[in-house]
Amino acid sequence: MTEVKLVVYPNPVLLKKCEPITEFNQELKELAEAMQSLMCKQEGLGLAAPQVGKSVCLVVCELSYQMEILVNPVIIDHSDTVVKTVEGCLSLPGLEVRIKDRWEHIRIKAQDLLGQEFERLLAQKDAVIVQHELDHLRGITLMEKMDRIQRLVKKNAYLKKQKRK
Numbered sequence: 001m002t003e004v005k006l007v008v009y010p011n012p013v014l015l016k017k018c019e020p021i022t023e024f025n026q027e028l029k030e031l032a033e034a035m036q037s038l039m040c041k042q043e044g045l046g047l048a049a050p051q052v053g054k055s056v057c058l059v060v061c062e063l064s065y066q067m068e069i070l071v072n073p074v075i076i077d078h079s080d081t082v083v084k085t086v087e088g089c090l091s092l093p094g095l096e097v098r099i100k101d102r103w104e105h106i107r108i109k110a111q112d113l114l115g116q117e118f119e120r121l122l123a124q125k126d127a128v129i130v131q132h133e134l135d136h137l138r139g140i141t142l143m144e145k146m147d148r149i150q151r152l153v154k155k156n157a158y159l160k161k162q163k164r165k
Contacts, residue, residue: 004035005038007091016050017139018049019055021072039062044062046062059134071113075106078106082104083102083104083128084100091141092143099145106122
């Protein structure tokens with residue numbers, strides 16, 4: 001099985017926009033399996049490929065109905081209603097951030113590990129999880145989602161803590 005390690009902020013791979021996946025092969029399957037294993041071991045709800053150092057459009061997440069693998073996922077529709085959340089991230093250990101602008105419902109289009117397209121309608125917690133992971137595919141972390149006041153208080157404290165490790 002492919003070995004993967006968690007990448008933590010401020011690693012530059014977390015800030016890069018990911019490339020679409022064009023080859024659906026055993027290597028992709030092994031990467032997805034390794035990501036699922038790491039996510040479960042870290043007790044996370046989702047993990048995007050940049051979080052293991054890969055700049056490709058791949059997400060694994062544990063949604064209310066099942067474990068889901070999303071290849072090249074995109075949001076194709078969303079509700080007008082937004083929800084406020086408090087989110088953490090495996091790549092920003094110990095940091096919790098108030099997010100004000102997550103859509104309550106989203107419709108996504110993605111591919112499975114064989115390249116077959118599918119759509120999902122996601123609501124509430126599932127929608128928030130997927131939006132968080134899709135941010136990673138666009139090079140956006142919770143650091144960029146913080147409002148100015150949170151950034152002033154939390155970013156410097158987080159970076160100082162990471163340097164001590």
